Amino acid sequence: MNRSVDxxxxxxxxxxxxxTAIKQAWAETLDVLENIDKICTxxxxxxxxxxxxxxxxxxxxxxxxxxxxxxxxxxxDDYEKFRQVADDELPANYVIHDYERKxxxxxxxxxxxxxxxxxxxxxxxxxHNNFPYLAGIDIxxxxxxxxxxxxxxxxxxxxxxxxxxxxxxxxxxxxxxxxVELYRxxxxxxxxxxxxxxxxxxxxxxxxxxxxxxxGEKKSLYESIVRLPFEDTTIPMSTHYNEMLRSRxxxxxxxxxxxxxxxxxxxxGQKKEMEQISGESLSRFKFDESMLRRDDPDKSGSLKQIxxxxxxxxxxxxxxxxxxxxxxxxxxxxxxxxxxxxxIESVKGEKRPCTLKTVDALQAFCDALWExxxxxxxxxxxxxxxxxxxxxxxxxxxxxxxxxxxAACVKENVLDRKEIVFLSIGPKEWKSFDMYYKKAxxxxxxxxxxxxxxxxxxxxxxxxMMSDEEIEAAVCLNKYPEDIDYTDxxxxxxxxxxxxxxxxxxxxxxxxxxxxxxxxFYCENVRKYADEVIYVPIADTSEISGEDTTDLYNMGHYVTxxxxxxxxxxxxxxxxxxxxxxxxxxxxxxxxxxxxxxxxIEVRETLHDxxxxxxxxITGANASGESDKKKLLVCIGANELSESEGSFxxxxxxxxxxxxxxxxxxxxxxxxxxxxxxxxxxxGKSECNLVCDILRKAEKEGIIDRVLASPGQADDMSKEYxxxxxxxxxxxxxxxxxxxxxxxxxxxx
Numbered sequence: 001m002n003r004s005v006d007x008x009x010x011x012x013x014x015x016x017x018x019x020t021a022i023k024q025a026w027a028e029t030l031d032v033l034e035n036i037d038k039i040c041t042x043x044x045x046x047x048x049x050x051x052x053x054x055x056x057x058x059x060x061x062x063x064x065x066x067x068x069x070x071x072x073x074x075x076x077d078d079y080e081k082f083r084q085v086a087d088d089e090l091p092a093n094y095v096i097h098d099y100e101r102k103x104x105x106x107x108x109x110x111x112x113x114x115x116x117x118x119x120x121x122x123x124x125x126x127x128h129n130n131f132p133y134l135a136g137i138d139i140x141x142x143x144x145x146x147x148x149x150x151x152x153x154x155x156x157x158x159x160x161x162x163x164x165x166x167x168x169x170x171x172x173x174x175x176x177x178x179x180v181e182l183y184r185x186x187x188x189x190x191x192x193x194x195x196x197x198x199x200x201x202x203x204x205x206x207x208x209x210x211x212x213x214x215x216g217e218k219k220s221l222y223e224s225i226v227r228l229p230f231e232d233t234t235i236p237m238s239t240h241y242n243e244m245l246r247s248r249x250x251x252x253x254x255x256x257x258x259x260x261x262x263x264x265x266x267x268x269g270q271k272k273e274m275e276q277i278s279g280e281s282l283s284r285f286k287f288d289e290s291m292l293r294r295d296d297p298d299k300s301g302s303l304k305q306i307x308x309x310x311x312x313x314x315x316x317x318x319x320x321x322x323x324x325x326x327x328x329x330x331x332x333x334x335x336x337x338x339x340x341x342x343x344i345e346s347v348k349g350e351k352r353p354c355t356l357k358t359v360d361a362l363q364a365f366c367d368a369l370w371e372x373x374x375x376x377x378x379x380x381x382x383x384x385x386x387x388x389x390x391x392x393x394x395x396x397x398x399x400x401x402x403x404x405x406x407a408a409c410v411k412e413n414v415l416d417r418k419e420i421v422f423l424s425i426g427p428k429e430w431k432s433f434d435m436y437y438k439k440a441x442x443x444x445x446x447x448x449x450x451x452x453x454x455x456x457x458x459x460x461x462x463x464x465m466m467s468d469e470e471i472e473a474a475v476c477l478n479k480y481p482e483d484i485d486y487t488d489x490x491x492x493x494x495x496x497x498x499x500x501x502x503x504x505x506x507x508x509x510x511x512x513x514x515x516x517x518x519x520x521f522y523c524e525n526v527r528k529y530a531d532e533v534i535y536v537p538i539a540d541t542s543e544i545s546g547e548d549t550t551d552l553y554n555m556g557h558y559v560t561x562x563x564x565x566x567x568x569x570x571x572x573x574x575x576x577x578x579x580x581x582x583x584x585x586x587x588x589x590x591x592x593x594x595x596x597x598x599x600x601i602e603v604r605e606t607l608h609d610x611x612x613x614x615x616x617x618i619t620g621a622n623a624s625g626e627s628d629k630k631k632l633l634v635c636i637g638a639n640e641l642s643e644s645e646g647s648f649x650x651x652x653x654x655x656x657x658x659x660x661x662x663x664x665x666x667x668x669x670x671x672x673x674x675x676x677x678x679x680x681x682x683x684g685k686s687e688c689n690l691v692c693d694i695l696r697k698a699e700k701e702g703i704i705d706r707v708l709a710s711p712g713q714a715d716d717m718s719k720e721y722x723x724x725x726x727x728x729x730x731x732x733x734x735x736x737x738x739x740x741x742x743x744x745x746x747x748x749x
Contacts (some may be wrong), residue, residue: 143203
């Protein structure tokens with residue numbers, strides 16, 4: 001699937017930093033899901049998100065941020081249908097791993113994998129977002145269980161006996177076929193109970209074998225499906241998803257970042273294997289001590305240097321106006337003044353006060369020069385004697401005074417002014433700059449430039465894979481704050497501006513495995529002309545301990561990267577995060593660099609934001625008292641239609657009556673999740689129609705507003721509303737992280 005550049009951006013979710021390298025793995029696994037989904041849709045085969053994928057679907061609208069695999073499950077009869085058609089209908093390069101086909105795969109699950117081996121062919125990489133590694137999806141099988149616990153225990157004992165026998169042959173290549181036969185016999189036992197014979201299902205290997213039928217689930221959990229958002233697609237979930245997840249994880253909406261699964265990320269072992277085979281490092285960024293050498297910035301081609309040279313030349317020309325062709329000199333002076341004015345307008349911007357003052361002074365000089373030229377020309381008539389001209393002009397006093405004003409104006413408005421530039425790679429990332437931008441714009445003698453940069457997809461060797469139109473569209477100016485004057489990246493010349501300070505938050509330069517910014521704005525190139533380059537991370541993360549192995553791994557992507565190595569200063573959120581950065585960079589560059597990182601990395605100061613109180617105002621406040629109302633987001637999940645006791649429509653009417661009584665204090669917005677009513681219907685069409693009618697009536701009466709939102713808007717919604725009430729959804733973590741009150745509704749009460 002051809003995913004957008006935005007999918008591959010680094011981002012921070014629930015305090016966890018997800019780099020592009022992990023997004024590549026996600027994308028490849030989502031492609032596998034797409035192919036499985038096509039087959040299942042075509043043949044009427046049911047499947048469901050399972051385990052961590054089910055948790056991520058409901059709680060995050062996609063992957064659990066610190067997970068990178070994707071699990072689904074099928075009931076035994078659906079799985080058998082899938083196996084009958086999968087070999088013929090999966091893409092030619094796909095393979096299915098199971099105990100019959102894959103060496104050392106002694107598990108009762110199938111894994112659909114995107115290839116039989118790692119592939120570094122350029123054409124393949126181009127189609128797979130530069131991801132050469134194997135990616136797959138585990139399909140867990142739910143078998144039907146005896147409701148009689150003794151019967152189930154007896155069956156499980158037979159299965160365990162078959163597996164114990166197979167253990168004698170698993171490690172003997174010559175007797176592997178015997179092990180497979182025994183596994184087939186065990187699987188036949190697992191499939192022996194028919195759907196109509198029971199109301200229980202479960203994953204027999206290993207859970208039922210380990211804990212008995214008490215770890216099974218109601219068959220009714222798998223009788224109806226709702227498709228919930230999952231990253232940039234959707235995935236089937238049981239309409240009883242809240243009930244299912246509560247039975248497995250308890251209070252699953254509370255985020256507890258624990259890691260006890262597979263090695264993270266799944267492709268790292270493959271990468272190391274390829275490095276051993278090839279004898280080459282596959283790292284895209286390698287440290288060299290020369291990177292730490294900081295030469296003086298080159299200001300020779302800067303506006304300031306050009307302005308100095310222009311002033312000196314104007315002084316020289318005016319001083320020597322009567323030593324050569326006076327008419328030519330006047331013309332040259334006017335042209336030089338005009339060129340300098342045009343350059344200042346081009347670099348600084350036509351509307352900046354400093355530009356207007358300088359251009360006015362240059363115009364006044366040209367006017368004075370022209371007046372004195374006309375005075376002299378009129379007095380001389382056709383006589384062009386230089387001596388007479390000098391005698392009449394008396395060294396051009398008006399022009400001299402005007403040029404002195406130009407020199408003073410250029411000094412004040414060009415030479416003595418500082419320039420700070422912010423190189424942003426996106427509207428969401430811009431938020432990390434906002435505090436520094438406000439501080440910079442508060443300085444009177446400082447010109448501030450904001451240059452939104454496009455992120456562009458590239459191939460494995462770095463060639464851009466987007467058209468000019470796609471690159472232009474990637475900037476997304478309409479999503480940035482409206483009150484900022486932006487400068488087009490194609491017109492911002494770093495050598496000409498030579499700013500004093502540049503803020504960056506793209507760590508990669510050319511080291512990102514999939515996307516890049518324009519190379520002229522790489523930190524290594526920027527610091528050739530800037531006095532200081534400051535790196536600010538795209539967002540704060542949760543505090544990281546030495547036990548947070550997934551966080552520490554990901555730091556190897558975004559911390560040990562060119563932007564941070566080349567920057568003059570790195571600003572982080574806390575002393576703890578500074579320590580983690582220093583440790584990662586020291587491991588990367590060597591112990592002797594530790595003091596350098598310790599000096600370069602600074603903990604962010606807390607700056608007073610005068611707009612903070614203003615930002616906390618209730619949106620839509622007005623004189624009628626709306627500002628006194630608390631904004632409440634009420635989310636109704638599709639699960640409520642299936643899980644509520646009795647009629648959910650009746651229960652909803654009771655809830656709306658409470659809201660009606662609190663109307664003076666509350667401004668309520670209602671969100672259906674998923675927002676697509678067609679998807680919502682799958683949880684119960686007739687009930688859904690009643691619910692939607694009730695909500696439309698309440699909206700018409702002005703009791704509520706209806707809103708539409710996707711998981712990607714969760715952060716924005718958490719800022720807009722004061723509290724959350726309703727079903728489990730990806731909006732819950734966003735409100736929790738924002739410190740807003742969250743109440744998970746029990747519509748059955």
